[in-house]
Amino acid sequence: MIGYSNPPNRPRSHREFAMVSPVVELASVRNLCQQCGLYKLCLPVGLGKTDLDQLDHLIKRRRSIPKGDYLYRAGEPFTLLYALRSGSAKTLLQHSSGMEHVIGFKLPGDLLGLSAINGNHYTNSAIALETSSVCEIPFTQLESLSRTIPGLQHHVLELMSREIQAEHEKVAVCSKLSAEARLASLLLTLSDRFHQRGYSAQEFNLSMSRSDIANLLGLAVETVSRLFTQFEQQQLLLADRKHIKILNMHTLSTLVEMIQ
Amino acid sequence: MIGYSNPPNRPRSHREFAMVSPVVELASVRNLCQQCGLYKLCLPVGLGKTDLDQLDHLIKRRRSIPKGDYLYRAGEPFTLLYALRSGSAKTLLQHSSGMEHVIGFKLPGDLLGLSAINGNHYTNSAIALETSSVCEIPFTQLESLSRTIPGLQHHVLELMSREIQAEHEKVAVCSKLSAEARLASLLLTLSDRFHQRGYSAQEFNLSMSRSDIANLLGLAVETVSRLFTQFEQQQLLLADRKHIKILNMHTLSTLVEMIQ
């Protein structure tokens, strides 16, 4: 396991409590996959030194994206996959009427743009939720390289498979669960993903607005706001604006149970 | 374009109006991808004769699945992808409580099991909605073969990419649209998929029950039933049990517009 440090529990200001841990920040100063704190999550998983060198050679590194800027837009020609290095992003489908449909939140180590392989154009857009940095991966070259590195080939397939699986669960959540269960589900999923990345599963900062959450879950902002209040009253969590501290993970899980 | 024949419009009984066209039935008598009527949709897309031979060699063909039987179950060890050859299937997540969450309907040419690549176990179950036949594709061998056939490698990635894209749209549909728009969206999507397979876009048979539809869309069966009645009253379609004839595709499309 890599030496991630979880945020300690001392009181801290909102500013200080960024989604990006000091460790990841440090890692992003360097240039190589091998030295990136995310190598256990991202593309390089399971590769040996020689293969990593080849992958490193492939990747354009460290484009920085300010908060609110697009990583890519739906309809643009697809050449690059994006590996989120630090920060976070939302992906969204944009409707002709200008309406935005948030379809996911991306965290460091996530790969963006996979749905564009078919059709050669991005099918969704991605917007940075905070200052973020990405690795740009020319897809065609990745495809070639993965023919010579079976481990890489398999890992790309695994990442795509995982995304399909995650989307299946989202469909089930959005179509079957109550508002309460949807929000509980999102919080637990985020908690788990933070944990996988070496952060605390109990305490984290949401980089997305209430309105982004509502949009993703198919609820009204007011409903999301009321649910946070309700969860606080039920002692399930503390929500100080974007900062969340989960107090009762178990009860939160039982809310998700689809017994209805 | 392959010589598909659309169902003619003369009156016919429900039995006669199976989802499986005579052409596909005929094709499935033979054994090779090259002679399968679905080769433009399924795995062999874009492959030359030599490559097709290799793919053919790989594929175990024609397991027949009676209506209601599982193609595979969530949790079972994953070794095979399934290409649906004829018939149709529903995929579902099963909850500990025994509750089933339908997450998709599969038609001939569709590939099933892609979400199992990560984790080596099927993550969902698939049940035949009518008597169906499948090609069993050993995944590891497909993976090896695709290292030597770039076109095959790319096509597998495309198929997975397309599935991710389709799931994104499902998330948007299920989380943002009214009941009316959700059903309209499903009908249009099915219509389109039938059309891609050489059937009529206007007239087709649904192999799934109202309850499966309701489950997928996150609605109550009663709501789905009422919506079919409403659509008939609005002259948007004729629905005689499972047999659907779309009368006004355009208005149906406008219902899906997410203006709300």
Add this chain to the structure above:
DNA sequence: CGCCCTCTTGAATTAAGTCAAATAATGTGG
């Protein structure tokens, strides 16, 4: 032919949405 299961329809209920308004954060220019 008759039972069972699916589907349809009606009436009552409710979860979540909309509208409205207050409050809290954030940003901007002087």
Add this chain to the structure above:
DNA sequence: CCACATTATTTGACTTAATTCAAGAGGGCG
């Protein structure tokens, strides 16, 4: 650094779309 403007979030009151409950009709299968 402060005053003001803007935007995000919360809370309350009311409305509504869709659910649930209940009951009846229609097909399909043994």
